[in-house]
Amino acid sequence: MASVGLGFPLWIVTTHYLNILFLVFLARSGIQILTAFPFFYKNDHCEPGKEIFKFTRRKVPRDRLTQSLDWELDAPPWLALPGHKGIGIGRHWHFLAMMGWVLTGLVYIVLLLVTDQWRRLVPTTWEVFPQALQAATTYLHFQIPPPAPGLPFNALQQLAYFTVVFLLAPLQIATGAAMSPAIMARAPWYPSLFGGKQVARTLHFFGLLAFTAFVLVHTLMVVVHGIPEEWTRIVLGQATGVNPAAVADGLAGLLVILIANLAAHALAKRSPRLAQQLLAPPSDVLQRELSYHLHSRQHYSRSDISPYHWINGYPPPDQDYEELAKRQFEGYRLLITGRVETPLSLSLADLRRIGYESQIVKHNCIQGWSGIAEWSGVPLAKFIEHCHPTPEARYVVFHGFDDKAKTQPETGGVGRFYESLDLRLAVSPQTMLAWEMNGEPLPIPHGAPLRLRVETQLGFKMVKWIQSIEFVDDFRSIGLGHGGWREDYAMHSRVVGI
Numbered sequence: 001m002a003s004v005g006l007g008f009p010l011w012i013v014t015t016h017y018l019n020i021l022f023l024v025f026l027a028r029s030g031i032q033i034l035t036a037f038p039f040f041y042k043n044d045h046c047e048p049g050k051e052i053f054k055f056t057r058r059k060v061p062r063d064r065l066t067q068s069l070d071w072e073l074d075a076p077p078w079l080a081l082p083g084h085k086g087i088g089i090g091r092h093w094h095f096l097a098m099m100g101w102v103l104t105g106l107v108y109i110v111l112l113l114v115t116d117q118w119r120r121l122v123p124t125t126w127e128v129f130p131q132a133l134q135a136a137t138t139y140l141h142f143q144i145p146p147p148a149p150g151l152p153f154n155a156l157q158q159l160a161y162f163t164v165v166f167l168l169a170p171l172q173i174a175t176g177a178a179m180s181p182a183i184m185a186r187a188p189w190y191p192s193l194f195g196g197k198q199v200a201r202t203l204h205f206f207g208l209l210a211f212t213a214f215v216l217v218h219t220l221m222v223v224v225h226g227i228p229e230e231w232t233r234i235v236l237g238q239a240t241g242v243n244p245a246a247v248a249d250g251l252a253g254l255l256v257i258l259i260a261n262l263a264a265h266a267l268a269k270r271s272p273r274l275a276q277q278l279l280a281p282p283s284d285v286l287q288r289e290l291s292y293h294l295h296s297r298q299h300y301s302r303s304d305i306s307p308y309h310w311i312n313g314y315p316p317p318d319q320d321y322e323e324l325a326k327r328q329f330e331g332y333r334l335l336i337t338g339r340v341e342t343p344l345s346l347s348l349a350d351l352r353r354i355g356y357e358s359q360i361v362k363h364n365c366i367q368g369w370s371g372i373a374e375w376s377g378v379p380l381a382k383f384i385e386h387c388h389p390t391p392e393a394r395y396v397v398f399h400g401f402d403d404k405a406k407t408q409p410e411t412g413g414v415g416r417f418y419e420s421l422d423l424r425l426a427v428s429p430q431t432m433l434a435w436e437m438n439g440e441p442l443p444i445p446h447g448a449p450l451r452l453r454v455e456t457q458l459g460f461k462m463v464k465w466i467q468s469i470e471f472v473d474d475f476r477s478i479g480l481g482h483g484g485w486r487e488d489y490a491m492h493s494r495v496v497g498i
């Protein structure tokens with residue numbers, strides 16, 4: 001092993017390279033995700049007009065119905081991955097890159113600690129602060145400070161690297177986790193550590209800015225300290241002067257990252273379905289683990305209820321639905337079909353007799369907004385018991401009244417909105433069929449007469465305006481076959497605990 005102060009071992013060179021690759025994908029897909037809801041709030045109510053900052057000039061109207069999807073930006077593809085309104089595939093890239101980046105980081109930290117390389121990163125004397133100040137002064141005089149004793153770089157660089165590795169990176173992971181509905185449902189105190197989900201989301205964005213600033217300055221320093229010598233050192237790990245082959249290797253490495261990004265765009269453009277099927281599986285495992293093992297335990301108080309609750313999805317414009325609504329849903333019957341002993345048709349009063357519970361919980365839309373409300377209805381576990389599904393039943397499918405070709409024509413998606421839940425997830429606590437919101441009959445925009453609540457999942461799973469419920473052994477024959485309308489047309493994952 002080379003002694004500290006000489007070269008960088010191969011594993012540092014390699015993890016450094018992988019870090020660049022993953023950070024580029026993380027940043028670009030992260031921008032994609034945040035443009036889906038370009039508003040930043042200081043509390044989890046996301047009340048329009050109370051933004052800390054926003055990336056749109058348009059003002060959200062309070063006097064007419066507006067859905068959050070109407071506020072998604074068309075992201076420029078040179079900046080965001082995959083660009084345009086591609087949050088579905090953007091999320092797959094984000095989670096895939098996150099897993100690669102975290103793994104790379106773990107390998108790096110472990111090797112750092114078991115070798116003596118940690119010495120270059122971790123300051124061992126308070127002298128580092130005055131030394132860093134001195135280095136900064138030297139830079140300000142347009143001169144290059146000498147390396148600190150025994151280190152290949154100066155004290156200011158050491159402090160910067162230490163901060164990025166041991167502060168910024170963990171904070172970015174921690175604020176990312178604070179946005180997960182599954183984690184939030186099981187441990188509502190966790191996002192509170194950051195001041196709530198929306199503050200965590202804002203900090204996560206500031207983290208992106210901090211990483212970007214670091215990369216820019218770091219790259220500038222490499223140039224200032226002397227390209228191509230520094231470049232050679234990055235590739236070979238050794239200060240051997242200029243090595244043209246190493247410079248070429250380094251450039252080739254950057255070219256690979258560029259090509260990987262172009263390929264990612266081509267894939268998303270040519271076959272978004274293939275992108276979904278290829279990229280989602282690794283994080284689906286993680287999402288399933290979180291969603292099936294973490295049960296919702298939310299008990300907010302009435303005073304926590306949001307003064308404004310966003311909606312997503314416009315109400316069914318059809319006459320049969322409007323007729324029902326006119327009569328306060330008096331003649332409404334919920335149809336239960338599929339793998340059940342006998343098909344059922346239940347009124348709201350029938351449902352009320354099966355069970356009744358209330359919960360004050362936080363809703364999380366995949367686009368990024370949240371809102372707290374009280375929901376009341378029958379626990380889905382009790383409802384399922386009442387339906388007597390046959391042993392073949394593995395999924396519960398909820399069909400809405402809304403034909404998305406009419407309510408969201410811009411996606412090109414057709415058919416009534418539907419979503420499926422694995423039976424295991426369906427019987428988890430605080431999963432319910434709700435007909436009341438905040439103590440009142442469910443308002444039409446929020447899904448009257450009946451909607452689903454699944455508190456460890458993102459909002460799109462919670463079908464509104466439920467017309468029928470179907471027990472199935474396989475969801476592949478429904479819609480386009482991917483387990484839900486947003487899975488079919490927005491390329492989302494079927495289980496969304498993050």
Ligand SMILES: Nc1nc2c(c(=O)[nH]1)N[C@H]1C(S)=C(S)[C@@H](COP(=O)(O)O)O[C@H]1N2
Pocket residue numbers: 309310311312313314363364365366400401402417418445446447458459460461462463464465
């Ligand atoms: N039938 C139907 N249910 C739906 C949708 C929809 O478009 N149609 N949108 C979903 C999405 S994306 C979200 S975030 C939640 C929003 O619930 P809310 O409008 O009551 O806030 O409803 C979900 N349920």
Ligand SMILES: [Mo]
Pocket residue numbers: 312364365366367459460
């Ligand atoms: Mo959503």
